[in-house]
Amino acid sequence: MSDDEGGEAMTYETSLQEIYGFSELRPSQQVIIDVIMTGEDVLALMPTGGGKSLCYQLPVILSGGKALVITPLISLMEDQVAELKRLRLKAACIHSYLDIREKRMILNSLHDYQFIFCSPEWLATEQAKGLIDQIMFTHVVIDEAHCISEWGFDFRPHYLLLHEILKEDNQVIALTATADEKIITDILHLLKRELKVIDERTERSNIFLSVEFQQDKLKYIESLLDDAGPVIIYFSSKKICDDIHHKLAEKFSGMTYHADMTYEERMTVQTAFYNDRIQYVCATSAFGMGINKKNIRTVIHYHVPKSKMQYVQEIGRAGRDGLQAHALLLFDEEDIYRSYRFLQEDSLSEADLNSYLNGALLPEEKKEQLQILTSLFSEQQLRYIIDREYQSKKQALMQMAEYGNASQCLGAQLYHADAPCGYCQFCWGKRTFQFEKMDIPKICDDMKGYINALFNL
Template sequence: MTTEEILQNIYGFSELRPSQKAVIEAIETGRDVLALLPTGGGKSLCYQLPVLKAAGRALVVTPLISLMEDQVAELKRLRLKAVCIHSYLDIREKRLIYHQLQDYQFIFCSPEWLATDKARATVAQLNLTHMVIDEAHCISEWGYDFRPHYLLLHEIIKPGMQVIALTATADDKIIRDINQLLRRELLLIDKREERRNIFLSVCKSPDKLKEIESLLDTSGPTIIYFSSKKRCNEVHQLLSKRYKGMTYHADMTYEDRMSVQLAFLGDRIHYVCATSAFGMGVNKSNVRTVVHYHTPKSVLQYIQEVGRAGRDGEEAQAILLYDEEDLHLSYRLLQEEHLSESDFNLYLNGAQLTAEKMERLSILRANFPDREVLNVLRKEYHTKLAALRKMAEYGQLTACLSHQLYNGEQSCTHCEYCQGRRLFTFETFKEVHENDDRVAYIKSLFKQG
């Protein structure tokens, strides 16, 4: 089928967005491609259409189970053959999937699964035409830290397999890291753009809870981000006395997290108090407000998270509740999470570190000489420290906020510094009394194409 026939017959579209067209045309040249598109810019179609047109089979690496399942459910809705493999599947489910893997055109998995012997033996038997890496910035941002299996992806890429990496979040360092760690030279297609429909503001209120409560009366569907799971739960407990919402963080079960996503997507709750994992794969176009209770770790993280507002192109707002004391939490988390030179020396001398640190250091040593490992650890620490300082500058509101995020013009029409404080009145949340659609969602995952 032609591009036009695939668009019309499968997706129900008459044409591509200009940014999507540029990315797809680059992929169809056969080059390995790194595509940078804004949040909500239609990244999934950019890899799906070329795979379908080539009658190929793609291995799609994604960082979160929720992201996998969201995309698999959507592909199955389109009657396309897709499946995901993750740790929450039981042995029988995995056995059935392995047995039928040749029947699927899109196979979703995590980098951790790809590091297992079973996965490598299975993948080696598949006739894969494409390796797709969704949220590709994770290779750089997470690969050196708590998700080191991203550093092993290059071992899966075989000759003749085209690499398609996609992300909305990248700076020059991340782009270099993606090329170096995948050991490929990817053609860069940068179609990111400033989200001018999102009004940016910073609030330094001494009472963050009171500020959030005043916002929720007119905020529309809202995400409130936290760096602390404890504070996330505490604030939700206080807000839930007046508003209908839920929490989302890593300590929750898979089933509970799915329930939160479905409730939010279905407009059955007003807000979600969440840590940074929430939002990837949550294809909700009408989020009107994104609030950051704590200052995030970097401008790139902030851009990605505020980009979950206003994906329908309508007006939205992003508010940072800035407090210098919060930066101490961020600095402490950085100290706790990063691998130090001391950790590396202890490891070389046979000391028993935590299992997580042992695995991270083992993978780093497999990819770099010992002297280079130390350089990598130092560079990553200082990069993250600099990123925190840049977010502190943003929080102190001394220049155009949009310029500080996007490095564009020094004056804009959509930030508090340039336009003054704005008060938005979005549609008041109305509780929708519907049957929980988890059953329909789960059925969609097993719908035959």
Template sequence: MDQKQILKQIYGFQTLRPGQEAIVEAANRGEDILALLPTGGGKSLCYQLPVLTVNGRALVITPLVSLMEDQVAELKRLKIKAVCIHSHLDIREKRMILDRLQQYHFIFCSPEWLATDRARAFISAVDFTHIIIDEAHCLSEWGYDFRPHYLLLNELLDYYAGAQVIALTATANDKTIHDIQHLLHRRLHVIDNRTVRENIFLKVLPAPSARKMSLLKELLWSAGPSIIYFSSKRMCDDIHQQLTSAGFKGMTYHADMSYEDRMGVQLSFQNDSIQYVCATSAFGMGINKKNIRTVIHYHVPKSMFQYVQEIGRAGRDGEQSQAILLFNAEDLNIAYRFLEEDRVTEQDLILYRDNIRLSEEKQESISILLRRFSYQELERLLTLETAVKYEALRAMTEYGAKDHCLTSRLYDVEEGCRHCQVCVGDQAFSFQTVLQQKTELGYKEYINSLFPA
């Protein structure tokens, strides 16, 4: 089948959207691409269609297991051969998949798995036509501290020098774009089709600590399907318990939960069995739920970058939605504390160089970083990254002050819009929540469906 036939017969579309069309045309020309599209803009089709057109094989690098499994499930629904490899699979499942790698058009994995000797031994025998880096902003946002394995992706690209690279993200600024190109060691054709999400109404509500909980309850009664973001896992659980006691139906999602429990939460939310999810920042990335009406931030996020990414999960169906920040300047203390606790410092580098024991996590991070940079260069980069993160927190303080158009603050556009509280005044929305009566979600059956027998 040619590309138009694939688009129509497999995906059910007559034409591509204008933003998608430019990206696919560049991919058809064989160019390495960094594609910027808004959340819900159809990024997945932009890499899947070119791969299928040449009957190719793509290694797709994604940050989250839930994101891998969502995309694999969708591809399998379309009768496209796809599989994901991650640490939560048992030995039998991994062996079965690895023995059949040549059969799949799309193989999904994380940068951490790719860094293992076992992974490299298997993928080195596969002739990939495409290397796809989904959520490519993670290279810049996470690479220097949280998930340094992202900084090793250039080694993979060097090995597959003949493979076409397609990197995709919904969130990027000039620094992020520069970082992605620099860290991958590839010159990428940047195609920027981001647009302001005008169907998401932006609000900031002053929320002193004593009033936050009551304000949240007031909002939820008419919020429709909602995500509530927290900086603290403990607060995430505590607030969920209080909401449950008040009669709301929801779940929590964070890293301290088991893989099975987290998948159960995601499936419950997708299936409209619950109204809300109290979550930390990982939840929602790539989630294929189009009717999220409200995104509430209980704590101030660490950057505009993160905020745009998270509120973009609302209104993927194009219908009216809202993003509400419960602003309390004291919350910034949490963000500053996390920044200092998590970052690799100059003192950490000195201790590492002198072979003085650090935490296992920092020990591994520094060893990976030193595969890319000298001590001197790394020290300079980490100082620069810290300054950038502090500036990002300062920008969130300015957003919370509501003294300028909120859209202009978030998207770096001219002031004056018709979908923010500053420009048009407060708007009250009443969204319906229709919950399905489902008690058993068949998690095991869902997981088994992702892998061929």
């Protein structure tokens, strides 16, 4: 090893120790960071809880660079900014819920921050375009990069415009835990960059997989909660999510979380759950990204998720500490039919495209979606994309139906493996778990009740 190489390694190790308090990286992090440090554009695939934030943060710090970090959710921005500030690094996020004075202060001092977090929608504003052009970003990071494909053709079309902000001298780092070949191809195509794909995903063998058919799902969940540790219960319906929570709250301490709640309410739920002040959260898929809670022991799906990729991502929030965890799907064929009806109702259709091209009135959301899509694709391309996305989502639902009805290894189904996994109900037998009990007083889930409980008022 040359003196230069030794000096670089020492700087690398010293930064890791002094800033993060780690003596070494995980092997998967090491592989990804080594490639990023060469200056290549990278698409890194890592398991949920694999420490992907460090994979972009450390290279930016070591290079003395400045990163624009694009994330899908405000909660994810806030969580990562709080963590970077804890590490004494200059970071800020820009989103619609910021106080006007706070937002003005951040915008006036953007040059001072090493990490700036924002959404694709903000980047499309005239204000953002003017500010971004003034800042010499060395890195553009796209966290949860699967959203480019999964949401870009759907309800977050601004993801399709990210290529417009990329400059030749920006190093692009895209990261995700959730991607199949279609999504990887979409990311590379839509960003219009050659990214080196590094797949460091591994199966989460500490998460026991099981499927149950239960006529009374509520009663079954109640029978589990005493021994379930910290729990996330996922729903596809906001109404049912609220209904089940209110019934569970009569006996257990928890809150509900979905997109109809205010920003302050959602942040209150996240904080309470993170700090073990409640045992469970009844949530839609809006909950989870950026929840860096390592001791979640149980993830229950009350409804069948839309795809195996979504399921892998959501159950991956359990057992991040490496200890035993449990992923339970309460399977019901009716959930598949319900999801299929939602797919038919909510998906962009050829009829929507025809209406838009003929100047007919459309809901504002679909109008904006089609404005972006028609600016990027020809009519023929767009008709193909609309059909492809619909068929892809339909196929994903059918795969979840196969998983729910499986009579052999669940892990092999989820991860497309040839050999039995060794950690599901078919490989390991039926299991019940008795995780450490949580001694939490039952509290109200309204803001006033929560604050009163904190201060014993």
